Amino acid sequence: MAKIAYILLCHKDPDAIILQAERLTAAGDYMSIHFDARANSRHFQKIQQVLHDNPNVTFARKRIKCGWGEWSLVQASLNAIEAAVEAFPDATHFYMLSGDCMAIKTAEYAHEFLDENDKDFVESVDFFDSYWIKTGMREERLIYRHYFNERKHKKLFYASFNLQRKLGLTREIPADLQMMIGSQWWCLRRQTIEAILEFSRTRRDVMRFFRTTWIPDETFFQTLVRHLIPEEEIDSRTLTFLMFSDYGMPVSFYNDHYDLLLSQDFLFARKISPEAKELKIRLGRLYATRGVDFQISNEGRSLYKFLTGRGRIGRRFAMRFWETESSLGRERELMIVVCKKWHVAKRLLEQIRQVTNLPAIDYLFDEEATALPDLGGIQATLGKRTRHRRALMRMLFEYFDTDRLVVCMDPSNIELLNDFYSDRSKTRILEIECQFTDDYLIGHARRVGLAGERTSQATLERLLPTIRNDLTYEADRIRDAGFEKYGRIHQAADAETNGEKLAAFLSISSEKGLQIAATDHLYAD
Template sequence: MAQIAFLLLCHKDAAAIIQKARQLTAAGDVMAIHVDANAPKAVWEEVHGALAGNPAITFAPRVRCGWGEWSLVQATLNAAEAALATFPEATHFYLLSGDCMAIKSAAWAHELLERDPADYIESFDFHESDWIKTGIKDERLTVRHWFNERRQKWLFYRSIEAQRALGLTRRPPADLTIQIGSQWWCLRRATLEGVLAFLAERPDVTRFFRTTWIPDETFFQTLVRHLVPEAEIRCRTLTFLMFTDYGMPVTFYNDHYDLLLGQDYLFARKISPEATELKGRLGDLWASGRTEFPISNEGRRLFAFLTGRGRIGRRFAPRFWEAGMSMGRERVLYVIASKKWHVAKRLVGAIREATGLPCLDYIFNEEETPLPDLGGIQSSIAKRTRHRRAMMRMLFDHHGTDRLLICLDTSGLDHLQDFAADRCELRVLEIDPVYSDAFLTGHARRMGLIGAGTDAAGLARLLPTLRHDIAYEVEGLRSAGLPHHDRLREGASEAELARTIADFLQVGQEEAARIAATPDLFAD
């Protein structure tokens, strides 16, 4: 049976540390605590005084920790050694911070670890992956770091510059392929013992990592990948965490309880110190014995969606050689703009049949939209978008026509503005449908914002945001001052629909009437 030894790295809030230790050892698990030696003396004394007599808890030798320094790895090693020595029955060792809290029960966690005997640790190739988003990259490894970037910024960067100028570079140990990933992991006993035995034989490895920058993101990640067969590694963390666009951890509050429980993780960080209700509910969860947790796993996508509303400038910048690219002065581009893709496609089918006009579906929104071979420019949405005027000109040429129709999501205002700035004639037909809750729910599911486990309360919070988001896009479309903009409104009479279609397509009333009579045109 699985028994988890938690390795808790903490430095503040003695009462919270004591409570967390008692909660996480209440279901038969154990814990080794490292209290940062920089913490106030009163914190250490309160934590040690309250927990020293607990047989499920031990304390690691303390070191002064600094962000980005080797000291964080040393603190982890101290906690690991203490846990291995004190708890011979422990099967798994789970690294936690003081800001982490359980989002599943011990019963759920134990069953997962027993069912899948593996090590859970992110480990991506340091040089090939794009895991590092900001700051120095290769210099983390190739130069030596004796100063802390946060506390000694001037010395930190002058040291790097001096080593570059003097040509003082170094390489990692030849037999290691450096990996990178989250510092929060869960390792099996044999793996952790293997890491410590390897270090005892290889002091050169410790010497190298002592002067790398942010080694807690590379040290265990590299050694586990070096020592353990790939089939026994799950390249993920069991701790749910998200980062903002600025590289800062996302903080969770009281209303995130349902979202957190729906994620396929055992713990989450960071929980706000002010989220007392959330901490109370999560604190009771570990020893609850609960075994049912509907997993929706929509957390990251939902966060990105909700925080991304209203941003400006999401278009690709045109290449300099495309600045003068035009679709052609005598050509007409018809665009049907609709959030309801199925309605637009239904209308396009009727237009194609009634008029013979060359029509394409959502070529800038759907990767699989059938397109002719245009020399590779059509191979991905990113390429189509980046070279959109060039691509449209090629499509006009391919079809041998001066009139072409495409569909576009209402979020594509930047495309429309770009086409409007071209020398061709742009005509836009906006489909103005009714957005029911059922449609919005399906739309959220297609976007990955919700899953099967999303509850009614979470959905009720999301639907108004989705409705507002669509309204925001449509208002931008209507306020853009496009040269020719018609609106096809659900609920309008068939005669009114025909007049709008005739004006948009520049066709006769008879043809427009046949299109307007399309059965169930607006049906979901």
């Protein structure tokens, strides 16, 4: 049975630290605490005094003054690890935590998970080939020596960096190491921890190198685990659920996130808001509970991306000059069918092909697998199709040797619609207005990754109004744009009414329009 020694780095809120230690050790696990030497000494004395008689708690023998981005964070971790290895000889795993982390699974679940997965869990990707670092220094973190804290001594930090760069004072990375990078919240097996401690004692050259790298807590353990442990024994992910905003700031969790957190495929979550009193109480009781059945749906990150993205609609980069200056052709007609239910639009297009013999293409800007002719590679990916949309459309007109072309688009593509309407060609839109049942919206949420098969009913019920409003908003944006030659057919309308709209859209007879509108099971889900 797995027994976990938690390595806790902390610097504030002694009452929360005491509670965290008591909760995690109550289930038989251990904790080794490093309390920042810069922090209030009375807080540390209170933690020691309250936890002194707890045999499952130990403290780093030497406390370090820690600074963000410095080696001090790694040294503090090593000090706490050494204390844990000595104090808890039967600990099988060592799990790095901060004071802002809380368990989102029971000890029973965590122990069974680790017993079934004999691996080291550490996010560890190639430093140079990955895009883990989004902005700021990359190789400069390693090849220059960093002696000052960037946040506390900014002028000295950059003066030292710029001087080294000007004089060419770079250094080599230790030849036998492949530099890796990843989250500092790892869970490592005992044999791995012991190998790292032994390596740190014998390879003084590597230790000297890391001591003056920038933000080594994202590279030290990540690199050494890959260096010392076979790849098949490493799972390159963290077991701590955390998310970041588009601005690089950690996302905080609040009282109403309890069900969402429990459904994620992680053991802990970070950061829990200080104001989330109820959430802390509920999660605090969870760890020692037995017999809890967790329904893992793992939709947290996709939900966050979806919901935060609602406030950014309408923003885009300026169009490239060749997009605005090129034209599909003054005499050409582009007919765009817009529908959120792709299967409905595809059925309609198939009937249009049969009745009118017009070339009609499904969701070419939304679906990678849409059948397209070979146009020299411009059709190969969605990214290329969107970037070179006018060139792509001209080539399709030429390929089919026609001046009339029908395509499908998702209602979310308002920028594409605006762009095609600004062209000198004749552009028409036909929107298919469908009815959306709750069952359909739930299926839609699962198809796009907003929910999983095990997402709770309560989560789905909270999500449904947002999805429904989002679909309404997309349709309203199209109508508010005031496009000329815009028509709309309704699922609830009769075939004769819809047939007239189709006839006007396609410039065909009323009889053919009715034939298309009367397609069997056109709106069936």
